[in-house]
Amino acid sequence: MGDQTLTFPRLEADKLEPHLPPRECSTPFVTLTFATSLDSALSLAPGTRTALSGPQSKAMTHYLRSRHDAICIGVGTAVADDPGLNCRIQGVGATQQPRPVVIDPNLRWQFTRQSKVLQLAKSGRGLAPFIITTTGTALSPEQQDLLEEHGGKYIALDRDAVTQRVQWRDILLALQSEGLHSLMVEGGGEVINSLLEPGANHLIDSVIVTIAPTWLGRGGVVVSPARRVDAHGHPIPAARLADTNWIPLGEDVVLCGRLAGSKET
């Protein structure tokens, strides 16, 4: 996403305010946010990064980062994007950077000293990641040293016995015990779809989606959570937003809301 400093106008920031974590929050506040095409795609293919946001909504994403303690992605995104995961809003200094969190249960991410997130941590323009992995996974001492040298660490959590995934509730509790009280979940597809499933979506406090005026076409990484069924086994919608606010930003529109039927914001 480039390296220049970004600004986000106060007028637009005020419109987002009802959808953001309060300045002080004790329980973890979870914001789900991503950029999507008109056909619900996050990128053209799993291993590639696709620019969807225009300049104004890109600045908004960095403004959102300035308002959260931590930002979370899955390992698929870490591998595809070599992300920076810092905040480049003008005036946000080294002490106000969000903590990157990468969910990597099987330690697929082979980060190096050259990885963007570690370079930014080294130069004081961001923080090194906390990597969520699973209990019993063998850590490489070299990777662990490299991560800790930059101020990051591994956090090992148990897998859920049924799904074999790490439960979102456990991730939030672990982050809370690290003093991280608001989390911005950025993607990718598997992370977003798993968070939108019925067992987890009650944990989402706010949803902020950038919709770009483009169709990426079939074969991309899409946001499309598993369907639910009613008592008769008939499919019903997976989730819906309530209290929506549509904010045009350049050629994009930003859709804010909360999940209908989930906890109050």
Ligand SMILES: NC(=O)c1ccc[n+]([C@@H]2O[C@H](COP(=O)([O-])OP(=O)(O)OC[C@H]3O[C@@H](n4cnc5c(N)ncnc54)[C@H](O)[C@@H]3O)[C@@H](O)[C@H]2O)c1
């Ligand atoms: N447009 C956007 O806003 C946006 C945002 C983020 C990523 N992306 C794109 O999305 C693509 C990557 O998406 P993806 O679906 O391939 O990967 P992903 O980033 O969702 O990572 C998937 C991996 O994360 C782990 N994971 C996710 N949820 C888990 C859970 N609950 N428990 C345990 N492990 C879990 C698993 O190992 C899984 O294989 C890339 O192309 C990236 O550029 C786009």
Ligand SMILES: Nc1nc(=O)c(N)c(NC[C@H](O)[C@H](O)[C@H](O)COP(=O)(O)O)[nH]1
């Ligand atoms: N808002 C937004 N608009 C986009 O057009 C786009 N492609 C992403 N993508 C998000 C992204 O894939 C992950 O959140 C990154 O991996 C973060 O990377 P940076 O810190 O920006 O380097 N996000």
